[in-house]
Amino acid sequence: MPAVLSSFTWKDSQLKLTQESYEKCTTDLEYTAWIVNELCQCRFAPVAKILHENKAVQRLFTPREYFIQGEATTAKPKFDTQTRATSLAVYIFTPTQDQNPKCKQCNSFQSRGPASDCRVPTTKHGAGACTNCYYSGQSTACSLRIAAKQEQVEESAKKEKERFEMYTSDQLDELPEELLEEWAQMVKDEIKNKRSAGDVRLRSAGRKKGGWGNREQEN
16 A cells, blocks of 8 residues: 555654745755655655655654755755665655765766755765765766775785785795685786775766766756
8 A cells, every 4th residue: 555645754743745845845844745655656666665664754844955057946855766765765764874075976066866955864874975976877986885885905915914914925925726716816806996995086076076967958
């Protein structure tokens, strides 16, 4: 059975749809209720799972504002893809960490994300990217995800180096060739990961330099 808006709460009070259109919303609570009502009508499995498992709103949605030809415009979220709808459900209903400073996309006036703040899910959603990057399909290019990935690679390399340095040259001579080959492959994999992380940063920088195109076509 599809979820209904009245089954969700904010601070022990039922959510109510007080505005039928997004454009008429003026408070974060109204924006949140409108979005949750839209999510209830989604047929994406990940969204349905989040709504089934979470009935209390974790945080209210605050929309991002940007300017088009000097006029302030409020970003309007879309629900046309599973990624977009899921990112909104994750933002509202699941634990996330506020990021300060924000990721590079959230700090940019060209950000495609709909939320004003930059939040990283503590769940597997987005794989370490913030919800705005997840929403816009840029999870792999999120600067927060790249930094976390690089930190993991460096920590892994450090541990392997410490493990390797435990052996003297004579001890290494006595180790099985298969083990040495395994270590050699691990070193190659670490180098590959570092280069891959560097390529992602370069692609991200290239997109930033090139821009996102006509802002008036975004929403």
